[in-house]
Amino acid sequence: MATRMYMLPEDCISSILSLTSPPDACRLTLVSSSLRSAAESDIVWGGFLPSDLPRILSRSHTHLSFSSKKELFFLLCASVLIDGGIRSFSLDKVSGRKSCVISARALTISLSNEPNHWIWTTNSTSRFSEVIELKTISNMKIDGRIETEDLSPNTTYGAYLIIKVSDRSFGLDSIPCETSVSNITSTVTSTTYLCPLDERKQQLESLFFMNRRRMMEKRVVEGECRRPNKREDGWMEIKLGEFFVGEKSEGVKMKLMEVKGQQLKGGLVIEGIEVRPI
Structure with a gap:
């Protein structure tokens, strides 16, 4: 099964991995270079981000600088100030809630x-x-x-x-x-x-x-x-x-x-x- 998975296109593998969880995606980056590329893609980490992400980012108290959706996910896990600095928003590292x-x-x-x-x-x-x-x-x-x-x-x-x-x-x-x-x-x-x-x-x-x-x-x-x-x-x-x-x-x-x-x-x-x- 693992061999057949390697034969799939990378975007297809990424779509499959987006149905897992953030810890699973992080673990899969250690398996092989081909899986690492798929597991770190924006397709995967975009699936872990909240559906109302634009609304959340528009409320951020400071500008968030990130180069990938994986990096953005962990920025949000560390918490960001929103609504003029009177509230703090964060994501759970395991569930993304x-x-x-x-x-x-x-x-x-x-x-x-x-x-x-x-x-x-x-x-x-x-x-x-x-x-x-x-x-x-x-x-x-x-x-x-x-x-x-x-x-x-x-x-x-x-x-x-x-x-x-x-x-x-x-x-x-x-x-x-x-x-x-x-x-x-x-x-x-x-x-x-x-x-x-x-x-x-x-x-x-x-x-x-x-x-x-x-x-x-x-x-x-x-x-x-x-x-x-x-x-x-x-x-x-x-x-x-x-x-x-x-x-x-x-x-x-x-x-x-x-x-x-x-x-x-x-x-x-x-x-x-x-x-x-x-």
Whole structure:
């Protein structure tokens, strides 16, 4: 079978390889020189790029320089800023499915323009020019929205709030917040704490907030309250929920809010919300 494949015209081989996957195409470049030429062709890598590629490129914040569609594919895998630099777009290296990060500037954050409550600042590890840091607030609400046309169809996605916790943080693990992800047909809610578990600090604060903690934890649909998880890029993430993208375009809303906002808190740094395939 392999011998018969070598007898096919290169463009025919490329058309066949375009039905595989990016990792398969990369592996096939190592088999032989004839397969390498076919596997690196624009026919193959054009098949791995999104169908709305011109729209994506038109939204790029900077000019993208590339000499082949394979090179463009890996540029997009590394992520590019779009929409004036307030969003980031990327492709999954294995599946080619779309991901998006919505920066803090593109979110709706309660009192975000009040310098007594929040401060816009920079962070050397952020992909965006600005992040937002909480100074102090008692009732926090963060809303994000994404159109499913910016994502891959027939795919389950997770939404994650990307955060850091400063050394001067306070009140973030006293009372859990409610998270939700909703579209036209459904709303899925859960609860989460805003920083990793500090057992000693939690024991002290539980003396004052046990009743409210128990009230909030009763709102959990499954299991216990979530906690932030560490990311490879040095940030942490809080899972807000999941949703499925079908063929029909619609808006998806993502939210984090404190239902009973009485506890002062500060020291939370927000980069944005990432929406990526699960």
